[in-house]
Amino acid sequence: MTPRRPKGAGAFPKPVESPAPKTPNPDELYAALDLGTNSCRMLIAQPKGSQFHVVDSFSKSVQLGSGLERSGRLSRASMGRTVQAMRICGQKLRRHKVTRMRLVATEACRRAKNARDLVKFVKRETGLTLDIIEPEEEARLAVISCAPLVSTKTEQLLVVDIGGGSTELVWIDLSTVPNHDRPRAIMRLHAGFHNADSPFPVARVVDWISVPLGVATLRDQFNDVEDDAARYALMSWFFEENLADFAPYKDVQAREGFQIVGTSGTVTTVAASHLGLKRYDRTKVDGLRMTSDQIDTVINRYLELGPEGRRRDPRIGQDRQALIMSGAAILQALLRSWPTDRLSVADRGLREGLLYAQMSADGVLEDGPF
Numbered sequence: 522m523t524p525r526r527p528k529g530a531g532a533f534p535k536p537v538e539s540p541a542p543k544t545p546n547p548d549e550l551y552a553a554l555d556l557g558t559n560s561c562r563m564l565i566a567q568p569k570g571s572q573f574h575v576v577d578s579f580s581k582s583v584q585l586g587s588g589l590e591r592s593g594r595l596s597r598a599s600m601g602r603t604v605q606a607m608r609i610c611g612q613k614l615r616r617h618k619v620t621r622m623r624l625v626a627t628e629a630c631r632r633a634k635n636a637r638d639l640v641k642f643v644k645r646e647t648g649l650t651l652d653i654i655e656p657e658e659e660a661r662l663a664v665i666s667c668a669p670l671v672s673t674k675t676e677q678l679l680v681v682d683i684g685g686g687s688t689e690l691v692w693i694d695l696s697t698v699p700n701h702d703r704p705r706a707i708m709r710l711h712a713g714f715h716n717a718d719s720p721f722p723v724a725r726v727v728d729w730i731s732v733p734l735g736v737a738t739l740r741d742q743f744n745d746v747e748d749d750a751a752r753y754a755l756m757s758w759f760f761e762e763n764l765a766d767f768a769p770y771k772d773v774q775a776r777e778g779f780q781i782v783g784t785s786g787t788v789t790t791v792a793a794s795h796l797g798l799k800r801y802d803r804t805k806v807d808g809l810r811m812t813s814d815q816i817d818t819v820i821n822r823y824l825e826l827g828p829e830g831r832r833r834d835p836r837i838g839q840d841r842q843a844l845i846m847s848g849a850a851i852l853q854a855l856l857r858s859w860p861t862d863r864l865s866v867a868d869r870g871l872r873e874g875l876l877y878a879q880m881s882a883d884g885v886l887e888d889g890p891f
Contacts, residue, residue, distance in 0.1 A: 545576055547618035549885075553875035554610055554624040556651060558586035558685030558737045559844070561606040563624075564872045565617055568885045573876055577613050581606040582840060586629040586686050590741040595633045603639065604646045611647040621883070623875045625654045628686030628735065656731030660689035661710065662874030667782045668707035670808055670865045673700040676778035678707070678724075679769075679859060682870060683785035683851050684735040685844075688760075690855075691729040692769045696778075698722040730767045734760055736787060740847040749827055749846070756850035757857075764858065776862050781855070784867035786841070787848025792866040793836045794819045801836070807868035813860045820849045 554563040566573040583602040630636040663682035706724035746752040831842035
């Protein structure tokens with residue numbers, strides 16, 4: 522399975538999760554839906570200054586990619602679960618009278634032979650139109666959503682989006698950008714990953730890659746390995762092997778001036794475990810900085826717990842115990858390659874990037890603080 526690396530695309534500010542005023546004007550509303558390998562998630566929001574207020578949201582595990590690794594096709598059952606979830610999304614969109622929306626599907630639909638059948642099924646049953654996006658756009662939108670977490674001291678930035686079916690990595694050189702302008706330079710990537718004509722200081726994309734291994738697809742590769750620790754070690758080694766062609770991989774990176782921003786359920790779960798949260802709290806997790814050593818401590822604790830212990834852990838739970846270990850294997854492979862004292866945890870991603878891209882294109886966002 523060879524990582525793919527297409528050509529070029531865009532970046533943005535920080536969401537505000539506080540509720541918007543009741544009965545918002547439908548003309549001000551935007552929606553973003555992300556249909557991934559595991560989950561169907563949607564946000565409805567309205568612009569507020571340089572940010573946005575979330576009006577309504579939806580998240581449901583649909584396991585769209587279940588069995589895809591073996592058959593190369595989306596199963597009838599997974600398509601049925603997906604359509605059920607999207608019916609609820611359609612009801613919410615109609616209730617709020619949303620007309621501006623972007624509804625996208627990612628790696629599972631990119632790989633499935635019958636993905637177009639799903640798109641037609643969704644359209645027929647819900648009236649909603651799904652757009653299967655390319656890996657580059659997925660990577661670009663992840664970068665956009667994480668821009669506010671970039672430190673003004675960061676010279677080399679690695680943005681990592683661990684999904685269900687793929688993992689996107691974007692390496693950005695900020696060393697020639699004035700310190701105060703570095704977060705804003707990330708946002709300017711909305712004009713493309715290779716925007717040499719910009720009159721502003723440019724964040725240079727050194728390299729980017731989409732590895733077709735995410736928490737679900739990596740788990741499925743090693744489902745036949747019974748020993749928990751052995752399976753984890755094999756997953757981490759296999760993911761690192763798939764990074765061999767990523768250009769910055771061969772360079773030794775000093776911790777000083779280097780930052781990783783990680784966006785995924787894996788990263789936020791590890792952060793919640795590190796904080797000892799009994800109940801997930803986005804305000805404590807989003808923007809948290811962790812060291813490689815702190816992350817290693819959490820992952821080693823997961824291994825000590827074993828499958829049953831992880832199922833009982835309230836921060837992981839029954840549904841995610843297997844997925845958290847494949848995600849942790851990806852995360853630890855990255856940290857072996859590039860140890861850091863500044864991994865920033867991002868509870869944000871594709872949906873936020875989609876919202877900012879739409880709002881920016883319509884000119885309804887004020888200039889941000891960057």
